[in-house]
Amino acid sequence: MEELFATDRLRELLPRIHEFVQQELVPLETAAYLTGPFSRVAPLLDEKRQRVKAAGLWGLADPVSEGGRGLTLCEFGQVSEVLARTPFGHYAFNCQAPDIGNRELLHRFGSDELKARYLAPLQAGDIRSCFSMTEPDRAGSNPTNLGTTAVRDGDAYVLNGRKWFTSGADGAAFAIVMAVTNPEAPPHRRASQIVVPTDTPGFRIVRNVPLMGEAGDGWLSHAEIEYADCRVPVTNRIGEEGAGFALAQERLGPGRIHHGMRWVGIAERAFELLCRRAASRDLGDGSRLGDKQFVQGWIAESRVEIDAARLLVLRAARRIDERGAAAVREEISGLKFYVAGVMLHVIDRAIQAHGALGLTDDTLLAFWYRHERGARVYDGADEVHKTALARQILKRFQ
């Protein structure tokens, strides 16, 4: 725990969460679960979820009014780091993306009817959801550039379009779909977010898109989806018509803290693997890997980079808690690309230190290499965040 950001309830909670992760989840890190379909490990994780509930550790990400623990973003970030030590930590505690973001969206902007129908079972862990915005034929880096439409027909919207990289759509109960409802409005007021149950006629998963050689299934997959004349009630819209982009912005601020701290947790665990390997690998000439200055450099640089990354994310989280996400946009952009880069760099150094072993599934490193490379692309590609940050800074010099 980072003492600068510690609170009394974290001092009580974090050791318990850490112990649960070590005792119950780390033993699941076998090649069978890391390389097999998610459906193989899902029943075990459902059992673990019951144990999380029995241990009184459920609802860490939810507000008190919704039956959760009401942690601040800065507190939850520190929980997220601990959960990220193992690939299924967030899922076992029902804190996984994209459900955690969808819950927050429904909590803040959903109608009472949407909350009753979708938020309550999400919080109970009875259903999963997905967020369907990116399209194969349009540059996702420009969120106003959507082809999917939702046309009003009486008291219904009729949705048509094609999405891809809708994470976790396979097996989800509903999708929150970004679709154009107001084509004549200014670009940032054209789209709305609409709940589409996955059993709606016209909703079709075309395929789970293979990512680094793995199509995956269930929560650990990214679907291409066709929406063909999907008809849903107008009351399935979240917030105002045309507010989709603004809602997406609201969702992304805290979302980047969640990702950032998850990446810090992964980096920390990869760092431990790096150090253990450096300290133990005998090179057969009387020296160990850790005696080499190259490797010492990796270790020293990784240590400082991870610490800097953690401080950057927690500072931004605290400021979001105090002032709201809009006031700390620059810091959020900065941490998004910096922390993703640190995590990937540390994983890569750890793989290199393990030699051929690092490329196998006998350690966690290859799993993370496959599943986390996307960190520099999703939620805003590095280049988009860097130019956004630089533009803001340059304004102050003009």
Ligand SMILES: Cc1cc2nc3c(=O)[nH]c(=O)nc-3n(C[C@H](O)[C@H](O)[C@H](O)COP(=O)(O)OP(=O)(O)OC[C@H]3O[C@@H](n4cnc5c(N)ncnc54)[C@H](O)[C@@H]3O)c2cc1C
């Ligand atoms: C693992 C993973 C999970 C995802 N999950 C979801 C999900 O659940 N729901 C969902 O809707 N989407 C999801 N996405 C999609 C993700 O949000 C998009 O990939 C992202 O927004 C980038 O859009 P794009 O892929 O169309 O790339 P493009 O917009 O085509 O950009 C390609 C590249 O061009 C460069 N670039 C783009 N714009 C600029 C610019 N202005 N300046 C400089 N360079 C630029 C960047 O290097 C960028 O990586 C996921 C993606 C991944 C990899």
